[in-house]
Amino acid sequence: MEMIIEAQGLQKDFRIAKRRPGLFGGLRSVVDPEVRMVSAVRDLSLQVQCGEMIGLVGPNGAGKSTTIKMLTGILTPSSGEVRVAGLVPIRQRRELTSRIGVVFGQRTQLWWDLPLIDSLRLLRHLYRIPEARHRENLKQLRAMLDLDEFIDTPVRQLSLGQRMRGDLTAALLHEPELLYLDEPTIGLDVVAKARIREFLLSLNTQRGTTVLITTHDMDDIETLCPRMVIIDHGCKLYDGTVKDIQARFGGERILVAVLDAAEMARMATLSRSEDGLPVLPDLPEGVRLIKLDGPQLELGFRREAIPAHELISWLGACYALRDVTFQEPDIEDVIRRIYEKNLLLGDIGVAV
Template structure:
C-alpha cells in the first residue's frame, strides 16, 4: 500500500478582484467579485514506503502548496489525499506524529533556548521513550556534527547549524515520512554535504520515506531515485532520472586527450564539438554508437593519453524540458 497517495488533488485560492477607478481599493464584506487561482490542478501520485522522491518545479508550480496539504496546514479544494492512513487536515494530531517537516528558512526550534533544550522539549512533546530519545539524539549529533553547538542558543547558530538542528528535531520521534522543502538553500558546501549524508543514511538505514522539494539539482542527483516534475499545478513527469535524460538529452560527450594536437577527430558516429590544446570533445548518442565502440575507434586512429565520458547534467535536462513545453 502507498504511504502517500493523492488523486485528482486540487487547491484553489480566492481573492477579491482589485477594482479600478473611483472605487479602487474599496472592498466590502458583501463583495462577490472574486478571482480564483488554481495552485494545484488535478495532481495524482503515490509514494511507497521507503522511497526518496524529488518533487520539483519552477517557482509557483505548486510544490509548497502540495506539501502544505500533505502536512495538514491547508485543506484541498477537491480530490483525495491519504498520508499513512490519515486524512491530514481532518486528523492533524495523528498526522503530525507520522511526519517530520523542514521548511527551508523557517525553524521549528525555540529561538532563545540552547539547541539541546529544543530537542528535550520535542522529545517530551512527542512522548519519546528516554532510551530511544537518547539513542536517536546521539546518532544525529554524530552524523550531523552538532556536538560543538548543542549548548548554543538557536539565535546564535549559523544557518547551516540551525538547518542541521531542524533536521534532527524533525526526526527525533521517528516519523515514517520526512518532508524537506528547500533544506539546503543558502548553505555552504560543507553544510549541504552533511545534510545530504544525513538524509541518505536515514532513508537507507531506517526506511524513512522522503519527499524533497529543492532548486538545487545537486541535492536531487545525490539523493533521488525518482522525480515528480510539476508546472502550473500539473504533473509533467513521474519516474526515474535515467529515462528523463535519455528523452531530453540523449547525447553524451567523450573527452579525449590526444598525444598530438588536432582540431577535428574524424570518427563515424561522433561529432567534434570542441578542440583545445590536444583535448577534444566528441558528442555521440549511446543508443546508436556505444561508448566502448567509439573509444575503440578513436584509439585505433589516434594516440590517446587520457579520456572521460560526461553525462548531461540534470539541471540542463529539466530546463530543456520546461522550455520545450513553453514553446508549444
C-alpha cells in the first residue's frame, strides 16, 4: 500500500543555554552562557500507510509532540529525512497544509470571541475551499459531530467537549488525507470522549482518512488504533500491534466463567485456602483462582503457562458452564510495566 508518512533517522536537537555563575557569587553571565545540546528525538524512523490509525505513546518529554511538529513542518529536523504525502514538510509547508489537518488538544484554531459558525466560515477563505465544497463538507460534519445545538455560540462559551468537536470540524473542512491529533481527549468527560472516538472511527472507515494520535489515554489507543508506536527519550521502543504487545508483556489474562447452578453446591463442599477461596482440585499449573462471586468464577493465567483453549477444555470437563469470557490486560498497565522494568529496544524488538 501507498505510504503517506515516510521518516528515516529523524533527529531533533535543541540548544539549552544556562547562565554561568559570576565572580564572588555575583550576577550570572548572559554574555558567555554554558550551552548544552539536548536530543528530543533520536534516530526515529516511521512508515505509515494510507488509511491507518496509529497511536504514538510515551511519557511526558518522550518526544511525541516534537515528532508531530517535524511531520507537519513546524520544526526543522536536525538530521534525517521525512516525507508526508510525498512532500518535504519544512520546504513544502504551504502545499502540505492543504493535505493535512491538525488538532492540538490544549490549543484551538477557532476565533475565541466569534460564534463557532463564523470561525468555520472564515476557514473556508484561509484554506481556499470552493464554496460548494465547503458547504457540503460543513453539512456532513455538522451532522456527524452534532454541532447544531451550539454552532451559533461564541467559542469562549463552549464546553471543552464542544470546542474539541468544533476544532475537529475546523481541521477537516478541507478534506485532509492525514489528521494529526495531539491529546485530542485530554480533559474531556467520559461521554465526550466516547463521542470523539466514535466520530474518528467513522471518519477512518467512511473517508479512509489516515489518523495519527498522540495521547496519554490508553483507552484511546485500545479503541481506535490497531497499531501503536512507543517512544521514550526520543527513541522508538516498539512499533507493532496493540494485541501483540498485550500478548508479550500483558502479564495475566483472566478467564471469567459462569457456573451452572448445580455446581454451586459442589463448590460449597470444597476445602478452603487461607484467603477463603475454594481449593479447586487438579488446577493446571500456572493457573490461579482469583475470585468466586456467586456463580461467577475468575481464573488468572499466563499465555506461556497454558493456551486459552486448553484451559477452557479443562474447565468444561470439570464443571458445568453457562458462559465463558476473557478479560485482556489493560494496555495502560502493559505500558507501565515496560517503563518500570526499563525494557530496552532489544528486549521489546522493534517491528520495522
